Amino acid sequence: MASIWEYANPKKFIDTADRLLPVVAVLAAVALAVGLVWGFFFTPEDYRQGATVKIIYLHVPAALMAINAWLMMLVASLIWLVRRHHVSALAARAAAPVGAVMTVIALVTGAIWGQPMWGTWWAWDPRLTSFLILFLFYLGYIALWSAIEDDDTAADLTAILCMVGSVFAVLSRYAVNFWNQGLHQGASLSLDKEENVADVFYHPLLVSIAGFVLLFLALVLLRTQTEIRARRMRALLRRERMT
Amino acid sequence: MIALLIRDLRLAVRAGGGFGLGLVFYLILVALVAFGVGPQTERLAGIAPGILWVGALLACLLSLDRIFALDREDGSLDLLATAPLPLEGVVAVKALAHWLTTGLPLVGAAPVLGVLLSLPAAGQGWLMLSLLLGTPALSVIGAFGAALTVGLKRGGLLLSLLVLPLYVPVLIFGAEVARRGAEGMVLQAPLLLLAGITCGTVALLPFAAAAVLRVNLR
Numbered sequence: 083m084a085s086i087w088e089y090a091n092p093k094k095f096i097d098t099a100d101r102l103l104p105v106v107a108v109l110a111a112v113a114l115a116v117g118l119v120w121g122f123f124f125t126p127e128d129y130r131q132g133a134t135v136k137i138i139y140l141h142v143p144a145a146l147m148a149i150n151a152w153l154m155m156l157v158a159s160l161i162w163l164v165r166r167h168h169v170s171a172l173a174a175r176a177a178a179p180v181g182a183v184m185t186v187i188a189l190v191t192g193a194i195w196g197q198p199m200w201g202t203w204w205a206w207d208p209r210l211t212s213f214l215i216l217f218l219f220y221l222g223y224i225a226l227w228s229a230i231e232d233d234d235t236a237a238d239l240t241a242i243l244c245m246v247g248s249v250f251a252v253l254s255r256y257a258v259n260f261w262n263q264g265l266h267q268g269a270s271l272s273l274d275k276e277e278n279v280a281d282v283f284y285h286p287l288l289v290s291i292a293g294f295v296l297l298f299l300a301l302v303l304l305r306t307q308t309e310i311r312a313r314r315m316r317a318l319l320r321r322e323r324m325t
Numbered sequence: 326m327i328a329l330l331i332r333d334l335r336l337a338v339r340a341g342g343g344f345g346l347g348l349v350f351y352l353i354l355v356a357l358v359a360f361g362v363g364p365q366t367e368r369l370a371g372i373a374p375g376i377l378w379v380g381a382l383l384a385c386l387l388s389l390d391r392i393f394a395l396d397r398e399d400g401s402l403d404l405l406a407t408a409p410l411p412l413e414g415v416v417a418v419k420a421l422a423h424w425l426t427t428g429l430p431l432v433g434a435a436p437v438l439g440v441l442l443s444l445p446a447a448g449q450g451w452l453m454l455s456l457l458l459g460t461p462a463l464s465v466i467g468a469f470g471a472a473l474t475v476g477l478k479r480g481g482l483l484l485s486l487l488v489l490p491l492y493v494p495v496l497i498f499g500a501e502v503a504r505r506g507a508e509g510m511v512l513q514a515p516l517l518l519l520a521g522i523t524c525g526t527v528a529l530l531p532f533a534a535a536a537v538l539r540v541n542l543r
Contacts, residue, residue: 219490225486225487226473226487229474230477257518
């Protein structure tokens, strides 16, 4: 019985990722293409918001992945702290820039959506503000990773930062909620059927979300591979210099 | 622990003038805001609680890298790490010393600067109380940030990038208390939340900071 921890072996991980990557990448491309094309061209316009509602197919999945990427980093950091698997630490490192970009996409598409809908690019609304803070957390995390030379030290420090950051991210979320009640609409998606957007928008949205998840997966696999290889290269160079 | 506290306080007062620096910075910041916004009393009074809180936060930030960097340079941090005192205790004492030399003077200075920004008299007490409750959290969070960046050569800018997002909840609730106090509104909820955050950070973050220090001293 193969255990999941076998994939903590970098060699095994690279081999598996090599086999998985083309599949995941193609699936991501297909799901994104289907979801976005379906969403942009084959859904009716919303009776109140007109065509602008279609940005939802970028905005919602990006926002979702921005949060989930941090969650994944948190889990990977915990695994690194407990079981000292290097691949886990490197996966967390690889996910951070992807998550940061997702946050930016969510913020920018939100601004573009907000301009016609609310008449403003930016509002100090709980959701917007907490996303801005999340973005700052990503920046700090990435900066700390790149500032420390020793890989294991960097992995340890960023893992702890990620944990502390998660607590404060949740705290900030409620703090800004308290601070100001805003313009942002409620959740568009939830397991509770009552709250969901109408079915015509719902199905392409789901496909688009699947596309974003697969895209994230593909990027993280690819970047983790790159990190492993880069680290190997550094180790080889160091050895060469010593002899 | 007390010996360490006294040593840190003495160092802060005698060496390098770091003690008064935060206060002077606070004063300058308030003056700059008045120059930038203009001298209209009403407008200043409206933004006074927020400005005073942001100023306190920045003044705190200014002296954060002193918490561990100097001790790291002359090697006393390694001694402290091997001392019988647990590292968590060292962090807590150092954060306390930072608060006594930076946070507490800010609390004292706030009413004077509040007058400069024409903060209503009713708000003065609440402003002081909110700072008194909130600045310990700033010091502890800052100690965590300083511990993260202690091994780095140019950690100053990175330190502010790491610490400022963590300051957000404290800032929001602290400024909210001061603002509501100035406007005479109900402020029980933010006050309790602020106190809760401070208690939580003081209780938990020394452990995280000590863990980070151990990694950095490895």
